[in-house]
Amino acid sequence: MEVHQFSDHLVFDTPTVVTLGTFDGLHLGHQKIINDVVDEASKRGGESVVVTFDRHPAELLRPESVPYFLSSFEDKVSLIDACGIDHLLVIPFDQEESERSAIDFVKEVFLRKLSVDLLIVGHDVHFGNNREGNFAFLEQVSKELDFEVRRIDPVMRSEEDSEAISSTAVRRSLRGGEVESAMQMLGRPYSISGEVVYGDQRGRTIGFPTANLVLSSERAWPADGVYAGIFTRTDASEHLCAINVGRRPTFYEHANTSLLEAHLLNFDDDLYGEICEVSFLYFLRSEKRFDGIDSLVEQLKDDVAKTRSLLSTTE
Numbered sequence: 001m002e003v004h005q006f007s008d009h010l011v012f013d014t015p016t017v018v019t020l021g022t023f024d025g026l027h028l029g030h031q032k033i034i035n036d037v038v039d040e041a042s043k044r045g046g047e048s049v050v051v052t053f054d055r056h057p058a059e060l061l062r063p064e065s066v067p068y069f070l071s072s073f074e075d076k077v078s079l080i081d082a083c084g085i086d087h088l089l090v091i092p093f094d095q096e097e098s099e100r101s102a103i104d105f106v107k108e109v110f111l112r113k114l115s116v117d118l119l120i121v122g123h124d125v126h127f128g129n130n131r132e133g134n135f136a137f138l139e140q141v142s143k144e145l146d147f148e149v150r151r152i153d154p155v156m157r158s159e160e161d162s163e164a165i166s167s168t169a170v171r172r173s174l175r176g177g178e179v180e181s182a183m184q185m186l187g188r189p190y191s192i193s194g195e196v197v198y199g200d201q202r203g204r205t206i207g208f209p210t211a212n213l214v215l216s217s218e219r220a221w222p223a224d225g226v227y228a229g230i231f232t233r234t235d236a237s238e239h240l241c242a243i244n245v246g247r248r249p250t251f252y253e254h255a256n257t258s259l260l261e262a263h264l265l266n267f268d269d270d271l272y273g274e275i276c277e278v279s280f281l282y283f284l285r286s287e288k289r290f291d292g293i294d295s296l297v298e299q300l301k302d303d304v305a306k307t308r309s310l311l312s313t314t315e
Helices: 028-043 073-082 102-113 135-145 167-175 179-186 293-314
Strands: 002-005 016-020 047-053 087-091 116-122 148-152 190-197 211-214 225-232 238-246 259-264 275-285
Touching: 016 028, 028 047, 028 116, 028 148, 047 073, 073 087, 087 102, 102 116, 102 135, 116 135, 135 148, 167 179, 179 190, 179 275, 211 275, 225 259, 225 293, 238 275, 238 293, 275 293
Parallel strands: 002 087, 016 047, 016 116, 047 087, 116 148
Antiparallel strands: 190 211, 190 275, 211 259, 225 238, 225 275, 238 259
């Protein structure tokens, strides 16, 4: 996949099939749109293009209510690339861009920059100043400016569930510790990357050493609790792990922030300084305060046993 900045000069000799979106988390609804773009470009002997912004528009337009992000920009680029897209166009979302009208966006981006043949959008598409660009608007201007537009219906969470898959729904599941539900909507386990740093090494003294990750305050976290998951190192090796997200109430009565600690099963090596990824597969229990070290250790043994049982098929 070629990644382009808006200032780049682009020339397309074949039809382009384009979509536009923020695509935070790239859940199954997003994937349906992008897969349709790839398939339609192939049918037309053309090229597939995703248009996105260098940051979430809410960061500029409503900074007081910016959502916690499901993916970093780098993660989003990798996920889009994995879908088989030919080109990614990244538009800087600044004050000038926020004031661009929807019709100007269509003419400058879709037509002049990308020579769009077919534009495929989600059911809730909005763009341009005051979010004036929606599907009804696109239907009208596409006839006037001679390009096709197609809307993709939402992907529902299940046949029995009337709620559509969305980034908001994924965030809500994570806040409730429902990582299995988040995984179903994403089509993959929810994961977070960060640098392994030195902690207080208390876990090592009780037989359960942990890798402590520094995480971005802008990212969505699962609720405080204990989870079973996969720890992926820089060399792409994977290890089963029991994960604690929380404030460790047994040791700290008033911790200000939650931490992520992963205990890797059957592992004894130095991880400090590595940028690693933790994937959440199963919720085990809520975080709680123990009366002493002995009761904590017994619970940790049980957490590890449950982790091993749940994830044994992945070894």
